[in-house]
Amino acid sequence: MNNACLVFEEVVFRYPDTRGPALQGLSATIPKGSRTAVLGHNGSGKSTLFLHAVGILRPQQGVVWKDGARISYASKDLASLRRSVGLVFQDPEQQLILNTPLEDVSFGLRGSGMAEPKIKLRCREVLERLNLTELGDKPIHQLSLGQKKRTALAGVMAMEPELILLDEPTAYLDPVSETLLLDALEDIHTRNGTTLVMATHDMNLAYRWADWIIVLDQGICKASGRPEDLFASRDMIQSIGLGLPLLADVWQSLPPELISGQKAPRTADEFKVALSALLTSIERRGNTVTRF
Ligand SMILES: Nc1ncnc2c1ncn2[C@@H]1O[C@H](COP(=O)(O)OP(=O)(O)O)[C@@H](O)[C@H]1O
Ligand SMILES: [Mg+2]
Missing domain, CATH: 3.40.50.300 (P-loop containing nucleotide triphosphate hydrolases)
Known part of the structure; x- marks a missing residue:
């Protein structure tokens, strides 16, 4: 492939x-x-x-x-x-x-031989992108699980x-x-x-x-x-x-003649659009919905 x-x-x-x-x-x-x-x-x-x-x-x-x-x-x-x-x-x-998100993220970059000013810049960008700016100097053991997971991702993302x-x-x-x-x-x-x-x-x-x-x-x-x-x-x-994902389950429980040939919606917003199009097409044909 x-x-x-x-x-x-x-x-x-x-x-x-x-x-x-x-x-x-x-x-x-x-x-x-x-x-x-x-x-x-x-x-x-x-x-x-x-x-x-x-x-x-x-x-x-x-x-x-x-x-x-x-x-x-x-x-x-x-x-x-x-x-x-x-x-x-x-x-x-x-x-x-x-010990801290800032130290942890810069550690990997330093290991890759990047110059200090560039390391500072990259760390700042990545911490900001992960909403960790305020926590850069906080001891990692004081972070919540979500913050730790984002710090781990920051360390990986920083290496691009x-x-x-x-x-x-x-x-x-x-x-x-x-x-x-x-x-x-x-x-x-x-x-x-x-x-x-x-x-x-x-x-x-x-x-x-x-x-x-x-x-x-x-x-x-x-x-x-x-x-x-x-x-x-x-x-x-x-x-x-x-x-089965909830949206796939609900979509597949609609009458097959209604959904055949239609792309299955994968988000709530796509689902609302698809459902509204189905209802419009039913109305246009002068039918009413008798079962779902
Ligand atoms: N370090 C390990 N030593 C021995 N067996 C392991 C080790 N890590 C995983 N296994 C076994 O290998 C199989 C696959 O595990 P794993 O890859 O962790 O699955 P998953 O991430 O889908 O839960 C399991 O039977 C697990 O018990
Ligand atoms: Mg696993």
Whole structure:
């Protein structure tokens, strides 16, 4: 695939001293410039997949391709891979090593050899973009989970990677923190064309946010595709015990003759527009709605 950013080809990986492999021949593609959601139950292999994307784990069988080339595990190549692929861990404690957001974000930049004035500027921009300006000098252990998660993202964003992987970034966040984080992602996606990959359990979020979806089940990729196509297959989603997004569920419960050929709406606003168009077309035909 020409526009693939990352390709996993029949990747097998087993952690030491465990019974079954965590990835058992997983093949999947992350399109360049996409917003990809990786869905799957706990233990389905999402985090293991992410660790392969940054070369922290290496396939025992199979290959990971980045921009059409096999990932090389030589240490200088790994350093360059990690400049272009950033991973935001699920637990910010795993990522944040210094005392304050400002120190933590500048640490990575300093490691990349950037000059001090540029580091200051970049830090200021990134902290502002993530609504952390006021908290730059606050001890990290005093931050809320949402603030810690945004600080971890700030550290990754500051390096301006072309691909950012986020492991369950919205888990346990309140709606305000979730919105702040998603807005910051939207911002870098539009400004820099950064490819974003998010592991999540939140079907509603995946449906409205992603333009590509990968479904993992027991270490394999069970399905992938555009959200409106993938969730149109109610049986597949339910067969692996995942829920249908609310909007997909409601849309699909409308009479098929009404919605056939229409693009399924993925946000509340799209849904309102689609519903109003349906009602208008019914009225125009002189019919009344008898059942939904
Ligand atoms: N460090 C580890 N050591 C041993 N087994 C692990 C380790 N990390 C994950 N696993 C196992 O690998 C499988 C996939 O886990 P993981 O990639 O964390 O899934 P997910 O992120 O989808 O919850 C699970 O069976 C899990 O128990
Ligand atoms: Mg995980």
